[in-house]
Ligand SMILES: Nc1ncnc2c1ncn2[C@@H]1O[C@H](COP(=O)(O)OP(=O)(O)OP(=O)(O)O)[C@@H](O)[C@H]1O
C-alpha cells in the first residue's frame with residue numbers, strides 16, 4: 001500500500017519556439033510508502049515542484065501512471081480520486097496563496113469546512129499549532145498583515161491541521177529562520193510517529209531524523225537514491 005509513480009513525465013510549452021517543449025519531469029518512478037519520510041532535493045529548475053505536484057494529485061502527468069493504494073489514476077473516475085486526495089493528502093505549495101479577505105484562522109479552516117463535525121476540533125488544533133509557531137497573537141489578522149515567512153507558517157498549518165495520511169511539502173522552510181524550521185521539522189516528525197507519510201522537496205539538503213528515503217533530482221530525472229538513517 002502507499003503511493004507509486006511509474007515512469008511519469010511532464011513537459012510544458014516553451015515561449016521560445018526553437019527550444020520546443022521544456023521537459024520538467026522525465027520518466028520518474030518513485031514509491032512513497034505509508035508512514036515513510038521522503039526528501040526530494042536538487043537544484044533550482046530540476047523538476048521538484050512539478051514532481052511533487054503530480055504525486056500530490058494537483059497536476060496530471062502527460063504519461064506514466066500513478067497509483068494511490070489500489071486507485072490507478074488513469075483508470076479511476078475523477079471523483080473517487082478527488083475524494084481520496086481530499087481525505088488523505090495535505091499539500092503545502094511552494095508559492096503560498098491565502099484568501100485576502102479571510103483572517104488567519106479562517107484561512108486555515110476554510111478548505112476543511114466540508115467535515116463540519118470536526119470544525120471545533122480543527123480550530124483547537126489550528127490554535128495549538130499557531131501557538132507553537134508563535135502566531136497565536138495573529139489569529140484574526142488578514143494575510144496582507146503577515147510577512148512572507150509568517151504566511152508560509154499559515155500554509156503549513158492549513159495543510160496539516162486535518163491530520164492527513166500524507167503531507168507533501170514543497171520548499172516548506174524557504175524564507176524561514178532556523179528556529180522555526182526546527183519547530184516545523186519537529187511537528188512533521190511527530191506526525192510521522194503517527195504513521196503519516198512526509199514528502200519534502202527542497203533545493204538544499206535537510207537533515208530529517210530517523211529513516212529517510214533521499215532522492216536527488218537533476219534535469220527532470222532522479223539521478224541518485226539513498227536511504228539515510230540519522
Ligand atoms: N507552467 C510552466 N510552464 C513552463 N515551464 C515550466 C512550468 N512549470 C515549470 N516549468 C519549467 O520546468 C522546469 C522544472 O520546474 P520546477 O518548478 O518543477 O523546478 P524546481 O526544481 O521546483 O525549481 P525550484 O527549486 O526553483 O523551485 C523548469 O525548467 C521550469 O522553468
Ligand SMILES: [Mg+2]
Pocket residue numbers: 048049050094170171
Ligand atoms: Mg520548486
